[in-house]
Amino acid sequence: MSMPFYVSPEQVMADKAEFARKGIARGKSIVALEHQAGILLMAENATSLSKLGEIYDRIAFAGVGKFSEFDQLRKIGVRFADTKGYAYSREDVRGRGLANAFSQVIGEVFTREIKPLELEIIVAEVGDDRYEDHKENSLYRIKYDGFISDHKGFCAIGGNVEEVETVLKRDYRAGMPLGESAKLGRRALSAGAERSSELAIESLEVCVLDRARAGRKFYRLSTDEVQGMLDA
Amino acid sequence: MPLRGSYQGSSFFELLQVDQPHLLPDLSAWGRSAAEMTPHGTTVLAFRYGDGVLVAGDRLATAGHSVASRDVVKVFETDPYSLMAISGAAGPSIEMARILSVELEHYEKIEGERLELEGKANKLSQMIRANLPAAMQGLAVVPLFAGFDTRRKRGRLWKFDITGGRYEETEFEATGSGGLYARESLKHTWRTELDRRGAIQAAVAALTAAADEDRATGGVDLERGIFPIIKLCTSSGHNDATNEEIATVYRSILDARAAGGNL
Numbered sequence: 001m002s003m004p005f006y007v008s009p010e011q012v013m014a015d016k017a018e019f020a021r022k023g024i025a026r027g028k029s030i031v032a033l034e035h036q037a038g039i040l041l042m043a044e045n046a047t048s049l050s051k052l053g054e055i056y057d058r059i060a061f062a063g064v065g066k067f068s069e070f071d072q073l074r075k076i077g078v079r080f081a082d083t084k085g086y087a088y089s090r091e092d093v094r095g096r097g098l099a100n101a102f103s104q105v106i107g108e109v110f111t112r113e114i115k116p117l118e119l120e121i122i123v124a125e126v127g128d129d130r131y132e133d134h135k136e137n138s139l140y141r142i143k144y145d146g147f148i149s150d151h152k153g154f155c156a157i158g159g160n161v162e163e164v165e166t167v168l169k170r171d172y173r174a175g176m177p178l179g180e181s182a183k184l185g186r187r188a189l190s191a192g193a194e195r196s197s198e199l200a201i202e203s204l205e206v207c208v209l210d211r212a213r214a215g216r217k218f219y220r221l222s223t224d225e226v227q228g229m230l231d232a
Numbered sequence: 233m234p235l236r237g238s239y240q241g242s243s244f245f246e247l248l249q250v251d252q253p254h255l256l257p258d259l260s261a262w263g264r265s266a267a268e269m270t271p272h273g274t275t276v277l278a279f280r281y282g283d284g285v286l287v288a289g290d291r292l293a294t295a296g297h298s299v300a301s302r303d304v305v306k307v308f309e310t311d312p313y314s315l316m317a318i319s320g321a322a323g324p325s326i327e328m329a330r331i332l333s334v335e336l337e338h339y340e341k342i343e344g345e346r347l348e349l350e351g352k353a354n355k356l357s358q359m360i361r362a363n364l365p366a367a368m369q370g371l372a373v374v375p376l377f378a379g380f381d382t383r384r385k386r387g388r389l390w391k392f393d394i395t396g397g398r399y400e401e402t403e404f405e406a407t408g409s410g411g412l413y414a415r416e417s418l419k420h421t422w423r424t425e426l427d428r429r430g431a432i433q434a435a436v437a438a439l440t441a442a443a444d445e446d447r448a449t450g451g452v453d454l455e456r457g458i459f460p461i462i463k464l465c466t467s468s469g470h471n472d473a474t475n476e477e478i479a480t481v482y483r484s485i486l487d488a489r490a491a492g493g494n495l
Contacts, residue, residue: 054341076236078341082244086334087255105236216337 013145016116020144023118027064029158029192030122031168034137035181038126038217039209042185044158044193046203053207054218056081056093058126060209064158065119065144073102073121095125099140099148107146116144120157126209126217160192167191179232182206186230201227244338245331245359259324260365267321267370271300275442275449276307276317277414278378278389279404279422281431284466285378285387287315288435290410290443291458292450293322302450307461311336312469314352314379319408321371324363328373332356349381353390353398361396368394376405380465387465410442410449417441428464432473435462436481452482 028044030051041062043051051070053061055077063070080101085093102121110116125138139151154172156164167188176184185206190199206221206229213219221229237251248256259266271293278287289306292299300322307317308329316332318325335355340346347355356377363373378389390398391405404422406414417438426434436452439460443451452459462473 050344053344075240075342078338079237079239079247082334082338082341083247083252083255086244086248086330087252 016110017145020110020116020118024065024120024144025159027159029156029161029164029189030062030064031164031185031188032062032122032124032139032155033168033172033176033181033185034139034153034174035176035178037178038211039124039137039139040178040181040185041122041124041207041209042182042189043205044189044199044203045205050205052205052220053078054216055098055123056085057090057215058128058209058217059093059095059098060124060207060218062122062124062157063119064121065117069117070119070121073105073117073119076105077102077123091128095123095138095140099123099138099142099150103142103146103148105146106142106144110145119144122155122157124155124209126211129211156188156192158192164188164192178208179229182226182229201230242339242342243355244335245355245362247338248331249362258365259371260369264370268296270321270323270371271295271304272448273304273306273319273322273325273408275406275408275410275414275439275446276319276376277404277406277411277418277435277438278315278317278376278401279418279431279434280387280389280402280424281426281428281434281464282424283387283428284380284464285315285389286431286435286462286464287317287376287378287389288439288460288462289317289319290439290450290460291453292448294448302453302456303458305461307463308333309463309470310352310377310379311340311346313346313382313465314349314377315463315465315470316356317376317378318373319411320374324366324371325373325375328356328359328363328375332359335359348383349379349388352379353377353400356390357392357396357398359396360392360394364395374407376407378465380467380469382467385467406438406442408449410439410446413445413449414438414442429477431464432462432477433481435473436460436478437485440482440485452478454479454482 030043033040041052045051053074055061061074081093121142123140127137128134139155141155142148154168206226209217239247239250276289287307291303293301293304310316310333316329372394381388389401404418421434440451443449459475459478
């Protein structure tokens with residue numbers, strides 16, 4: 001009879017974390033920025049496979065890492081939000097609850113499965129001016145092991161996140177207009193990109209959560225619209 | 233709220249059937265007695281006009297011979313380019329409209345694109361078919377579905393039967409207890425090239441005719457300020473006929489009547 005080798009839990013966790021980090025480090029970056037009128041999400045993504053998506057009226061999703069894994073997670077989020085909104089009310093679907101749910105799913109996979117999820121995600125929720133206790137935006141970042149953190153102003157995930165964050169920390173100002181936040185987002189992503197030149201418009205995926213919209217706040221910008229916003 | 237159910241597709245209705253069946257209770261067991269207790273909506277109509285489609289409904293709901301509500305809403309925006317109008321058992325019908333609107337949004341979010349108008353109508357027909365056991369017990373849901381087909385650039389509308397049978401109408405349709413009278417009125421006033429004002433006029437005239445002949449249909453209620461819901465759907469999405477627009481048209485009908493006219 002063969003005896004299984006003993007591996008300490010610390011070692012197992014460290015190995016899994018190392019594995020997940022390697023997977024994510026290969027990916028490109030995403031930034032989420034609060035601006036005057038809502039939240040801007042911008043990803044370096046030249047493909048037609050979206051990394052940014054709508055979850056609910058005020059909530060958006062962004063994922064880096066393995067596409068199949070974070071896209072599956074996005075769908076879980078949509079199912080969770082739509083079911084909750086149907087069973088209760090649309091106002092009952094909140095970013096924090098959703099971010100916690102994601103953290104739980106990701107954390108459970110990390111401890112139980114042999115292979116952890118190779119991803120990192122952002123859950124962004126734009127505030128609601130009608131309610132005193134819901135005016136603020138929320139930005140949550142969830143890592144491959146389920147670790148969740150909340151952020152003010154901006155948040156970045158992906159491969160070269162340090163370079164991206166350096167630019168954001170230096171240049172971000174609270175209450176900046178949408179156009180300016182888009183320019184900053186592009187600068188920050190360009191700093192993290194492999195080539196040193198500024199990223200082409202075609203390789204940017206841009207979505208906005210707009211406070212002022214009626215109903216669903218999420219919209220996606222076409223290449224022309226992104227161009228227009230950056231030129232303005 | 234379960235985080236990872238077994239359903240992996242893009243339909244919200246199927247998601248409920250598979251993972252959340254308690255949110256879709258089977259009403260067939262309660263049958264007749266439930267059908268008597270739930271209020272009934274009366275007259276709704278839909279027709280194509282120059283810019284798209286118009287869908288309208290009166291505001292009355294009845295329970296037996298009593299008024300259950302004077303300001304019930306029977307016309308729903310199921311997504312930015314489609315409308316659903318209900319008559320018959322109000323409880324399950326309103327719920328179906330709610331599920332359909334979540335369904336269409338859910339599909340769009342999961343798949344990244346909207347369903348075609350025909351796809352939406354087809355989905356509704358599957359939901360009606362799933363309700364057949366309850367329909368056989370008197371809780372029938374037989375809506376009208378209409379919208380603007382953004383690919384074909386025109387308004388389209390469908391009626392349904394309790395088995396989910398789906399019939400596209402090219403002109404107009406009205407259902408519910410006053411539906412026959414509304415159809416008769418539309419037969420005289422409807423033309424394919426009606427403009428917005430003409431369309432609203434035809435809708436108010438049809439609902440007024442239905443309210444005249446069918447005691448369960450409520451028309452325009454000027455004393456209480458309760459107006460029918462009239463929604464128009466065009467290439468730029470939905471808009472509602474305002475109460476002023478409806479009141480103006482209705483007053484002209486009253487004036488014609490007072491002057492000895494027939495309407």
